[in-house]
Amino acid sequence: MIETVKLSKTFKGKKAVDEIDLYIDEGESIGLLGPNGAGKSTTISMISSLLKPTAGDVKLNGKSTIKNPAEIRRILGVVPQEIALYEELSAYENLKFFGEIYNVKKTILEQRIQEILEMVGLKKPQKELVKTFSGGMKRRVNIAAALLHDPKILILDEPTVGIDPQSRNHILETVRKLNEENGTTVLYTSHYMEEVEQLCKRVYIMDHGKVVASGSKEELLSILSTEDMIQVTLSEMSDTVVEKVKSIKNIRRVDATDKSLRIISKKGSSILSDLIHAVESEGILLTNFQMETPSLEDVFLHITGRTLRD
Amino acid sequence: MFPVVKAQLKKDIRSPWLVILLTLGSILFTYIFTYVNNNEQTQTTIPIFSSDFNSSEVEEKWEPLLNANQDYVFVITDESEAHADVEEGNSEAAIRLSESDYQIIAASNTQAVQLVEDYVHTVFTQEAQLEAASGSEDIEATRKQIGGYLEDAPLQMQTESIEDGEVPEYNMQLQLLFGFTLFLAMFTIGFKVNGVTSDKISGVWDRMILSPVSKTAMYAGHLFYSFFIGFIQICIVLVIFNYVMDYNLGHNFGMLLTVSAVFTLSMVSLAMLFTGFIKTPEQFNMIFPSIIPIVPVISGVYMPPGLISNPVLLFIADLFPLVHAMEALMDIALFDAGWNEVTLPLVLMLLIGVICMGVGVNLVERRTK
Ligand SMILES: Nc1ncnc2c1ncn2[C@@H]1O[C@H](COP(=O)(O)OP(=O)(O)OP(=O)(O)O)[C@@H](O)[C@H]1O
Ligand SMILES: [Mg+2]
Numbered sequence: 242m243i244e245t246v247k248l249s250k251t252f253k254g255k256k257a258v259d260e261i262d263l264y265i266d267e268g269e270s271i272g273l274l275g276p277n278g279a280g281k282s283t284t285i286s287m288i289s290s291l292l293k294p295t296a297g298d299v300k301l302n303g304k305s306t307i308k309n310p311a312e313i314r315r316i317l318g319v320v321p322q323e324i325a326l327y328e329e330l331s332a333y334e335n336l337k338f339f340g341e342i343y344n345v346k347k348t349i350l351e352q353r354i355q356e357i358l359e360m361v362g363l364k365k366p367q368k369e370l371v372k373t374f375s376g377g378m379k380r381r382v383n384i385a386a387a388l389l390h391d392p393k394i395l396i397l398d399e400p401t402v403g404i405d406p407q408s409r410n411h412i413l414e415t416v417r418k419l420n421e422e423n424g425t426t427v428l429y430t431s432h433y434m435e436e437v438e439q440l441c442k443r444v445y446i447m448d449h450g451k452v453v454a455s456g457s458k459e460e461l462l463s464i465l466s467t468e469d470m471i472q473v474t475l476s477e478m479s480d481t482v483v484e485k486v487k488s489i490k491n492i493r494r495v496d497a498t499d500k501s502l503r504i505i506s507k508k509g510s511s512i513l514s515d516l517i518h519a520v521e522s523e524g525i526l527l528t529n530f531q532m533e534t535p536s537l538e539d540v541f542l543h544i545t546g547r548t549l550r551d
Numbered sequence: 552m553f554p555v556v557k558a559q560l561k562k563d564i565r566s567p568w569l570v571i572l573l574t575l576g577s578i579l580f581t582y583i584f585t586y587v588n589n590n591e592q593t594q595t596t597i598p599i600f601s602s603d604f605n606s607s608e609v610e611e612k613w614e615p616l617l618n619a620n621q622d623y624v625f626v627i628t629d630e631s632e633a634h635a636d637v638e639e640g641n642s643e644a645a646i647r648l649s650e651s652d653y654q655i656i657a658a659s660n661t662q663a664v665q666l667v668e669d670y671v672h673t674v675f676t677q678e679a680q681l682e683a684a685s686g687s688e689d690i691e692a693t694r695k696q697i698g699g700y701l702e703d704a705p706l707q708m709q710t711e712s713i714e715d716g717e718v719p720e721y722n723m724q725l726q727l728l729f730g731f732t733l734f735l736a737m738f739t740i741g742f743k744v745n746g747v748t749s750d751k752i753s754g755v756w757d758r759m760i761l762s763p764v765s766k767t768a769m770y771a772g773h774l775f776y777s778f779f780i781g782f783i784q785i786c787i788v789l790v791i792f793n794y795v796m797d798y799n800l801g802h803n804f805g806m807l808l809t810v811s812a813v814f815t816l817s818m819v820s821l822a823m824l825f826t827g828f829i830k831t832p833e834q835f836n837m838i839f840p841s842i843i844p845i846v847p848v849i850s851g852v853y854m855p856p857g858l859i860s861n862p863v864l865l866f867i868a869d870l871f872p873l874v875h876a877m878e879a880l881m882d883i884a885l886f887d888a889g890w891n892e893v894t895l896p897l898v899l900m901l902l903i904g905v906i907c908m909g910v911g912v913n914l915v916e917r918r919t920k
Contacts, residue, residue: 291757314761325754329562341554342762370565386758 242267242426248297250283257283259450270420270427272441280450281430282322285398289319318392322399324379328372332363332382335371336389343390357385362411377408394426395419413440434538448545465535465543471504474529485519555772559746570739570780577735577788585724597667598628598636601648613648616674646671651679722885723855729880730852732788733873736781737818741839743777744822749832774819781815801884813897814876817904824907827914850874872900
């Protein structure tokens, strides 16, 4: 349905998006993951025709959308990263405004607004001003405003940043319903791994403007199939102990936080005795030890050497 | 376009205070300033006296001649009282009269004293000329003769207003009324046009771009709304002064409104030009209100006409619509000017409008890319 071909954007000599190829089939729900500044929003702006690419193309059903964006705009619903609403108006008035600019027929607009308010769980406070809403409620109106014209494709740019868990679950549930029950194609951007794991069948991982990995969740996890993930907790932490653990044979990576170590080692290698030895030689106790199944977060760490949120 | 206008209108109905305050402000400012101005004029009282032997005769001769002007009231006073008035600052000056001469008594040589002196000098010179002309004959008869002659002179220069009738006195009160009204409307218009930047920053603009609404309709919606609110504000103020407070705004209220409409249009464009140079609505709210108050000052709104002669200032003032609107409004209200006489200011305002709009929209669009 939608396809990008070597999509690139350069801002004043700085490559924000660098030759990205991705495709989205009808009815799919795709995750676009990446840390701050990875180029997610820039990619989305180009796909939704708000930003002209420096190079490359965006295609809808094989036709370039750059010269003639009317077609893609008609079937697209975009939820921007920032709250793009009239805060001085009520939730209802905002939805009415966006419905009107999308030429939703008067006869069905009212019903449509009520349906959507119901869906995002804001039917009761609909007459209250958006500026009086909590962050989570605002986010939900922000999503609702993109749904009035019943878009075939819904693009959401980090729709859950900085909100309460209740609103967050509500949003995730809404998006899931839209995708599964309504057949809406979804492109979901986030830097929360769990959300994407929960919501999306296929994931693109971006870093520094490039797609660094992509595939289904299983495919991505198989990248780590040759490694074990071990989490240990220590009675205290020191730099030398980290260095000692790092030098143990078959250990590939050590990340130290407060009083715990996250260790990636070669699959099936027995490092436990070496580990205990190294820790105790520093006079430190090993208080907890856990083998973990790797998550997409670990995949990301593996590929970029960074955590998603640093 | 109409959803955009409706949304703006709804926002303002929610919090109409800015517009209401600026409207009330126009009325209040005009009222206070013209009131103060009027009082000052009627209160320029100058004590006069004579210490000649035939003092009462001298006083009675000059008193009516001096009082032929409306700016000053000359009151015959006791000499010591006159001195006291000047010393205590109750009067700017007092005048000691003689048969054919006078002496100004003042505490200091201020500009006000200078003006009185000029005026009194004119009256005495005229009288002296009359006396000289009549020789030994009866001055009163000569005065009448000359008066009659002047009224029906063989060579007549008539100062007439453009249409017909006498040249009315320049009316500062009217100028302040129009000045404040347009000045405060400039703020309203600016703050409304700033809605474009607000929408851009909030992201609502991008949402509209993705919708089927055309860009022209987006701009038109915002600009039409700004025009509408600005114009309504001017109308309300003018209607209140004309019909409720019974100020004399001339005979052609419709023309006043038309000029106001063209002014509003051209101010909307000017605000759009500002928008082209700023990034955020907050920036606009800082810069616009700090530049706009200079406009009426260099446009000479607060002063009688002709006092600003610096060509640079005059040129700068000409770049803003205010000076042209003031000229047209004063001509209509004071001199009953017709369409022909106000064509130039109207055309100039439209020209400013077209240029500012073109440049402004272009700058805004370029910034987006
Ligand atoms: N208009 C712009 N002008 C200049 N640089 C920009 C512009 N927009 C984005 N960038 C830069 O491009 C890079 C990618 O930004 P982008 O907003 O796409 O990242 P993101 O993945 O959405 O990050 P976040 O999670 O913070 O939203 C960043 O380094 C950013 O500073
Ligand atoms: Mg972003």
